[in-house]
Amino acid sequence: MGSQSPSQQSPEALRALVVGTLAAFEHPTLERNLTALKALHHCALIDDTLYLELVMPFAWQQGFEQLQEQVSGELLRLTGAQAIGWKLHHQIATLKRVKSQPGINGIKNIIAVSSGKGGVGKSSTAVNLALALAAEGARVGVLDADIYGPSVPSMLGSDGERPTSPDGTHMAPIMAHGLATNSIGYLVTDDNAMVWRGPMASKALLQLLNETLWPDVDYLVLDMPPGTGDIQLTLAQNVPVTGALVVTTPQDIALIDARKGIVMFNKVNVPVLGIVENMSMHICSQCGHQEPIFGSGGAEGLVEQYHTQLLSQLPLHITLREDLDCGQPTVIRRPDSEFTALYRQLAGRVAAQLYWRGEVIPDDIAFRAV
Numbered sequence: 065m066g067s068q069s070p071s072q073q074s075p076e077a078l079r080a081l082v083v084g085t086l087a088a089f090e091h092p093t094l095e096r097n098l099t100a101l102k103a104l105h106h107c108a109l110i111d112d113t114l115y116l117e118l119v120m121p122f123a124w125q126q127g128f129e130q131l132q133e134q135v136s137g138e139l140l141r142l143t144g145a146q147a148i149g150w151k152l153h154h155q156i157a158t159l160k161r162v163k164s165q166p167g168i169n170g171i172k173n174i175i176a177v178s179s180g181k182g183g184v185g186k187s188s189t190a191v192n193l194a195l196a197l198a199a200e201g202a203r204v205g206v207l208d209a210d211i212y213g214p215s216v217p218s219m220l221g222s223d224g225e226r227p228t229s230p231d232g233t234h235m236a237p238i239m240a241h242g243l244a245t246n247s248i249g250y251l252v253t254d255d256n257a258m259v260w261r262g263p264m265a266s267k268a269l270l271q272l273l274n275e276t277l278w279p280d281v282d283y284l285v286l287d288m289p290p291g292t293g294d295i296q297l298t299l300a301q302n303v304p305v306t307g308a309l310v311v312t313t314p315q316d317i318a319l320i321d322a323r324k325g326i327v328m329f330n331k332v333n334v335p336v337l338g339i340v341e342n343m344s345m346h347i348c349s350q351c352g353h354q355e356p357i358f359g360s361g362g363a364e365g366l367v368e369q370y371h372t373q374l375l376s377q378l379p380l381h382i383t384l385r386e387d388l389d390c391g392q393p394t395v396i397r398r399p400d401s402e403f404t405a406l407y408r409q410l411a412g413r414v415a416a417q418l419y420w421r422g423e424v425i426p427d428d429i430a431f432r433a434v
């Protein structure tokens with residue numbers, strides 16, 4: 065089909081051409097196409113430039129970039145335009161939580177990041193995931209609920225800061241790299257946190273969640289305490305979580321514990337969005353040689369057994385550790401690295417999974433203070 069001169073097209077014909085082209089775009093994050101999502105909000109041809117504005121209900125920056133790469137040529141050909149002015153807005157959907165629990169003021173969706181076992185890289189994943197969700201276009205918060213090892217402040221370079229209380233009752237979150245954060249680590253020393261018993265710890269964490277003056281955030285990443293004991297179960301039951309991730313390494317012992325994590329969330333009806341396999345492969349910083357030092361294939365088996373998804377396989381690399389140690393996670397310090405691309409891909413998958421597996425609740429009834 066040849067192109068028409070721009071002046072020959074009515075707005076309806078132009079829109080039909082654009083809608084048809086967008087509908088044919090396929091992407092792993094799209095279970096239904098952009099037309100079914102009613103993503104095209106504005107479409108106009110002015111002075112040989114085609115202006116297109118999309119609105120998406122989940123964080124979708126990478127998908128948007130791939131869309132532009134794939135369809136721009138075809139759109140120029142079909143419409144006769146000389147250039148395209150693309151714009152993406154996000155109106156992130158609020159999704160139904162477990163047992164329709166009321167939400168926390170300001171927070172649309174809570175993503176719990178858990179692990180059955182300590183030290184597998186749960187906090188590293190939570191922090192980089194939160195930053196990657198922000199890079200994908202969302203407003204993001206992090207609640208560090210890892211009461212026995214609150215590492216989020218040091219990973220974000222905000223350790224030593226103390227939340228203020230503008231009204232004498234609530235806490236203002238600490239802003240770090242654009243994320244609204246709170247952590248037990250801002251409030252007590254590690255030594256004090258260690259002696260908290262289960263019920264005390266769960267109560268403190270729920271307080272931290274409810275009594276922080278969260279700004280409007282699309283996703284709050286909840287860095288859970290490691291394990292599947294009483295504290296974790298209480299949190300899974302009482303926090304209005306939208307979905308959970310389980311972080312594991314490929315090692316047998318970690319996988320056994322990850323299994324317990326999946327079972328725990330299933331028990332309290334929190335949807336498990338999938339597994340993140342961290343330290344999947346060691347990559348030597350000297351020669352790039354790759355070695356599966358914690359084994360391989362285990363997470364694939366787990367995913368199959370529990371009918372869930374392998375959301376990401378993240379390498380074990382010295383850079384990831386060094387960046388966290390200096391308070392500048394890789395997504396911030398190396399935005400163009402292959403590691404950041406992996407975290408952004410994970411963020412895109414998590415956001416899309418939440419949306420497609422969830423039930424949208426209208427914003428006017430989504431929030432009620434608890």
Ligand SMILES: Nc1ncnc2c1ncn2[C@@H]1O[C@H](COP(=O)(O)OP(=O)(O)OP(=O)(O)O)[C@@H](O)[C@H]1O
Nearest residue numbers: 182183184185186187188213290379380381384385
């Ligand atoms: N993929 C990785 N490559 C290199 N180092 C990593 C990787 N993932 C995590 N680490 C490092 O491993 C250590 C433990 O990670 P992290 O604190 O995220 O684990 P965790 O599961 O949250 O631990 P805990 O359960 O004790 O809170 C940190 O020093 C972190 O920088």
